[in-house]
Amino acid sequence: xxxxxxxxxxxxxxxxxxxxxxxxxxxxxxxxxxxxxxxxxxxxxxxxxxxxxxxxxxxxxxxxxxxxxxxxxxxxxxxxxxxxxxxxxxxxxxxxxxxxxxxxxxxxxxxxxxxxxxxxxxxxxxxxxxxxxxxxxxxxxxxxxxxxxxxxxxxxxxxxxxxxxxxxxxxx
Numbered sequence: 001x002x003x004x005x006x007x008x009x010x011x012x013x014x015x016x017x018x019x020x021x022x023x024x025x026x027x028x029x030x031x032x033x034x035x036x037x038x039x040x041x042x043x044x045x046x047x048x049x050x051x052x053x054x055x056x057x058x059x060x061x062x063x064x065x066x067x068x069x070x071x072x073x074x075x076x077x078x079x080x081x082x083x084x085x086x087x088x089x090x091x092x093x094x095x096x097x098x099x100x101x102x103x104x105x106x107x108x109x110x111x112x113x114x115x116x117x118x119x120x121x122x123x124x125x126x127x128x129x130x131x132x133x134x135x136x137x138x139x140x141x142x143x144x145x146x147x148x149x150x151x152x153x154x155x156x157x158x159x160x161x162x163x164x165x166x167x168x169x170x171x172x
Contacts, residue, residue, distance in 0.1 A: 039151045041069075041144075042134040049101055049109070049123035060122060066095040066171045067146040070120070071132050073104045074112035076140045082158035086119040089164060094171050099123040102132055102140050145170065 044057045061067055070086060072079040090097055099120035101109050106125075126132050135144060138156060145153040145167060153170070155163055 041146055041149055041151055044124075044131050044134060046100070046124035046126060046131050049099070049106075049125050052125075055122065055124050060098065061146060061149050063148055065147075067098055068095050068167065069098045069100060069135065069144040069146060071100045071102050071126075071135070071137050071140055071142045073102045073140050074108040075104065076102075078158040079141045080112075080116065082141055082160075083116045083119070085159050085161065085164045087117050089167060090119040092168060092171075095167070096121045100131055100135075101125050102137075103127060103129055 041057065041061060045054050047053070048055050068086075068089060086097060089095060097120045099122070101123055103126065124131065132140075132142075135142075141158050143155040143159060144151045145155075153167075159167075
């Protein structure tokens with residue numbers, strides 16, 4: 001009796017494990033954050049990139065104006081790829097670009113802007129990363145389109161030409 005029961009238990013165990021794995025293959029557990037949202041912008045006090053004075057968010061963001069908050073760093077390869085699109089966005093003049101320099105060396109960041117151009121109206125330094133966390137950033141680069149003191153669109157990763165066209169369409 002024991003000799004017939006053991007193979008049956010093994011077969012049932014493997015069958016149950018197979019069914020569990022098979023069902024888990026069909027379900028997606030990848031988290032994709034919501035990129036279209038109406039969330040109030042976080043309040044912050046960060047140092048200015050240029051002169052270390054304190055910049056308060058309430059004094060930057062005004063109603064009835066569009067802002068593009070871009071989290072970047074000189075060591076970030078995708079930031080270099082998206083930089084040409086930021087320069088293009090600046091040309092339109094209908095939006096203010098705010099750069100949040102994330103955990104970066106000042107000299108390297110300055111050289112980055114000197115070599116590629118400075119698309120930002122204002123740059124703040126986030127040396128310890130808390131400013132980025134308050135914005136809910138997942139990594140670098142990440143950007144937020146702001147209007148009426150609310151985040152209306154989020155861009156995770158480098159912006160592309162399609163993103164640029166979408167932003168230009170929104171701010172018209």
